[in-house]
Amino acid sequence: MVGAGLSGAVIGRKLAEAGHSIVVCDERNHIAGNCYTERDSDTGVMVHVYGPHIFHTDDEEVWSYVNSFQTFLPFVNRVKTTSGGRVYLLPVNLHTINQFFGKTLRPDEARDFITSIAESSIEDPKTFEEQALKFVGRDLYEAFFKGYTVKQWGCSPTELPASILKRLPVRFNYDDNYFFHRFQGMPENGYTEMVERILKHDRIEVRLSHRFTRSDTHDFDHVFYSGPLDGYYDFELGRLGYRTLDFERFNYDGDYQGCAVMNYGDLGVPYTRITEHKHFSPWEKHEKSICYREFSRACEEGDIPYYPIRMADEKALLERYVERASAEQQVTFVGRLGTYRYLDMDVTIREALDTANAYLGSLAGQAKLGAFFVTP
Ligand SMILES: Cc1cc2nc3c(=O)[nH]c(=O)nc-3n(C[C@H](O)[C@H](O)[C@H](O)COP(=O)(O)OP(=O)(O)OC[C@H]3O[C@@H](n4cnc5c(N)ncnc54)[C@H](O)[C@@H]3O)c2cc1C
Secondary structure (H helix, E strand, C coil), rough: CCCCCCHHHHHHHHHHHCCCCCECCCCCCCCHHHHHHHEEECCCCCCEEECCCCEECCCCHHHHHHHHCEEEECCCCEEEEEEEEEEECCCCHHHHHHHHHCCCCCCHHHHHHHHCCCCCCCCCCCCHHHHHHHHHHHHHHHHHHHHHHHHCCCCHHHCEEHHHCCCCCCCCCCCCCCCCCEEEEEEECHHHHHHHHHHCCEEEECCCCCCCCHHHHCCCCCCCEEEHHHHHCCCCCCCCCCCEEEEEEEEEEECCCCCEEEEECCCCCCCCCEEEEEHHCCCCCCCEEEEEEEEEEECCCCCCCCCCCHHHHHHHHHHHHHHHCCCCEEEECCCHCCCCCCCCCCHHHHHHHHHHHHHHHCCCCCCCCCHHHHHC
C-alpha cells in the first residue's frame, strides 16, 4: 500500500484479514494521510492538521466500519459566514434570506421572492456566475457565492462551468445542517487513532518516512498506489493541476469565534475561512484555542495537492495518464490522488473496501482487477 491514509489502511486491513502480508508505506512521518489529527500539548485541543474533517455518510456499512474502530460522537456541521460586515448562517436558508433582506418571509413567500429577484432572462446559463444569477439573483450571489468562489478557485466565476452549481443552492426552511447525510459525527479520539487501529494487524507492517517510487513496484505481488497518479510517472506528461491550501495557525486565549467554521465571502478578506478546532470536539472543554486561517492558491511543485481542478486542460492530461496507467498489470491506483478526484472520507472507504474485494475476487478467478477499480 503506497500511502497510509484511509485508502491504504482500509485496503491493507481487508487483505491482511484475508491472509496476505502487507507493507504500508508513507513518505510522511505519520499515518492517516490528510485526515491526520494530533492533540496539541499546550492547549489539549485535537487539531486537524491538514484542515478540518467531518465524517458524514449515508452508507450504513461504512458508518458501522468506522464505528468498529473508533467511537463517533455527535457533531453537526453548522457553518457561518461573514459578509459585508454581518454574520449569516450557511447554507443560505430561510434565516439567511430573512436576515439579509430584513424580512419575515415564510417558506412559500421566500420561494416566490427569490423567483422574483432571480435573473430569469438567462435561459441557458453557461458559467457558474450565470447559473447563480439565474438561481438566486445578484444580491445573494455577490454576498454568498462570488467572493468565496473567486478565492477558492483563483478565477472568476465567469470562467467556471455552470455545472458546478447543479441545484438551487438555497433552502426554504431553517435547516442549517451543512450535510444531508443520515450519519454525521466526529471520532472521539481523532482520526489518527482510528487509522492506527485499522492498521493494527499482525500481517501489516508500516514504514513511515518512506517514499515509494515506480522502480519499487517489482518488489511486491501487487501495489495499491494512493499517491498522485502523475507522480507515479515522475510527471513525465506534465503536472495535473491542483489547488493547495496555506494554513495560518494561531492560538487564542478563550473562544475566538464561537463556532467551528466561519467563512469569509468578501474579496477584501484574503482568506476563505477560519476554523476553530476545539469546536470540532464539542464534548471536550478547553480554555485555550487553536485556529486556522485558510488561504487557497494554485499548487506548485513541493506543495501539498489538495483539490483536483479537473477543468478541460486537466481532464485532457488526465486522459493521457489514464491511458498510460491502463497498461499496468501489477498496480492499482486508488484514493483521491491516485484517481485525481475529490473524495469524501466515506466514499474513500467504500471504494477501498470494494477495491480490496475485487482484488480478492480476481485471485479467486473472477474478473481481473486492472489499474483502476474506478476509472477517473
Ligand atoms: C482540506 C480538505 C478537507 C477535507 N474535509 C473533509 C471532510 O470534512 N469530510 C470528508 O469526508 N472528507 C474530507 N476531505 C477528504 C479526505 O481528506 C479524503 O477523503 C481522504 O484523505 C482520502 O484518503 P486517501 O488515503 O485516498 O488520501 P490521503 O489521505 O491523501 O493519503 C495519501 C497518502 O499517500 C502518501 N503518499 C503519496 N505519495 C507517496 C509516495 N510516493 N510514497 C509514499 N507515500 C506517498 C501521502 O503522504 C499521503 O499520506 C477533505 C480533504 C481536504 C483536502
